[in-house]
Amino acid sequence: MYNDAVTAYISGFEPTIRERLNALRTVFHEELPQTEESIRYRMPAFTVGEKGYLYFAAYKQHIGFYPVYGLVKLAPEIEQYKAKKAKDTLHFMHDQPLPLALVRQIIRYKSK
Structure with a gap:
């Protein structure tokens, strides 16, 4: 479900x-149709799994994507x-191009 606060952040x-x-945002909804969006810590947050969240935030030079601990299997990527x-x-x-395939892998891994 899309959240107006996340839409406002992006706009x-x-x-x-x-x-x-x-x-x-689209990748999150494609991979986890049941994900819930919100603003947490002043950035878009998406539910993954039962208690987890993944976040992204835009800055002048980059987009930050958080948290990515515990991804041993994806370490080389x-x-x-x-x-x-x-x-x-x-x-x-x-x-640089967004690594959307990698983001999909991270979402799948974190949602287990």
């Missing part, structure tokens, strides 16, 4: 960033996106 960005955020100074965070740089 606050320039069109190219908005498109990227909407692509991530996520390595190039790991944030340098932030633990359990991926950075998807705006000048």
